[in-house]
Amino acid sequence: MSDTEHLSMGSIKPVFPDDGILRLYSMRFCPYAHRVHLVLDAKKIPHHKIYINLRDKPDWFANVSATTKVPALELVTEAPTGAGSPPILIESLFICDYLDEKYPEISLHPKDPLKKAEDRILVDRFGQFINAIYKLLLHDDPAQVGDASLYEGLDIYEKELKRRDTPFFGGSKPGMLDYMIWPWCERFAALKYTLGEDVKLDPVRFKILLQWEELMLKDPAVKNFFLDGEVHAKYMKSRREGNADYNMLYNAAKRPKLE
């Protein structure tokens, strides 16, 4: 669980060798950045990681990416499209689609245009679940636990995976749809630490999705960036308290283990 520090205002921009390797600007607990980490890992694409403190962004970051959003992927092997700085891509879905087109050896999108479009629609519709789980993660309000949209948002995926009758949405292994929805599924396990043990998926209603979750947890890309619910809960608590602890893992790794 060791990790690098999140860089803040006043930090020095990391200098990388001229190695032609992609540079991902990220934040360790950002679910959108998580998507890009999963795709890079699943496709075995080498990359440098630079973590950004989002509440106190480094001044140099605006020169790398005008929008100063994460995730942002800096390309260094391409011919520059403009004068000067290397091209930078933003928005998790655009970055992941780019990676899937540029590095086709391990392909994540379905080859069939219709199946690909259907999966993209399903990623988009996952927004309903994302909104519902964010309410719970950000506000820690038990009154919202009963919010039907949380589970209604998942019903679509339970039904769809049953219809596909494959272990993953992508078939016999995780595909783009699996990875694009995973970050919020992983964070679902945080809810029980703040809202109580009863916040869990109904084993009958979500039988197929729970099997899928078990299989996803064994996937090397998922394992590589996995954090358990307790860690996510701890980060979300710090964020709710207005003091997002970006360097939680970094500091924990540094601290001598006395206990």
Place this chain on the structure above:
Amino acid sequence: MSDTEHLSMGSIKPVFPDDGILRLYSMRFCPYAHRVHLVLDAKKIPHHKIYINLRDKPDWFANVSATTKVPALELVTEAPTGAGSPPILIESLFICDYLDEKYPEISLHPKDPLKKAEDRILVDRFGQFINAIYKLLLHDDPAQVGDASLYEGLDIYEKELKRRDTPFFGGSKPGMLDYMIWPWCERFAALKYTLGEDVKLDPVRFKILLQWEELMLKDPAVKNFFLDGEVHAKYMKSRREGNADYNMLYNAAKRPKLE
């Protein structure tokens, strides 16, 4: 300017021959549906058009598309992905990307994954202009004319087209980015009919974009679905008044020309 009627609750679902031709569910004045019309026309893909009254949707439409949103593209040539009804695609960008992959003869996206991703980011960032122009079109509030975000949203595109130094964003002819942003550019001309002649693009600040607009107006796909600012203004007025006149063109075409 003749057009078919927008179908409402109580209408009979149109019956099409078993001709394998795509069916587009649309609304004549919807800028998102406009995107799909442009792509279908630019790529010369035959299709049936079915216009939907969005305030009083036909009861049969939910059986065609569960979300009852337009645009929706019904595929009839594909093997069904589920039991029963033919596959349906929603969301303008997903539909347009699907069409570009499925019908590659006339290609709209750049071939290069980086250029494609950059264009998709630019389509996404156009949301700033979309939000700003919607405020003006929907609320008819002259106080918002001074809203800087309207023009700031366009600055990015002026600069980008200058950088590309080609007549269109797509190069020597319009590409996906050109068509994806066009519907709101066309509607900009509506503003002067309700907010006054001074709502126009500064010819110095937007010199390149104004040249682009002139060229776009000559494009066959743009011309094929074009409505002038006065017509858009008339529709938006009916919408602001709570009585969106979907069949404005249909009724105008039916009416005997006595005057």
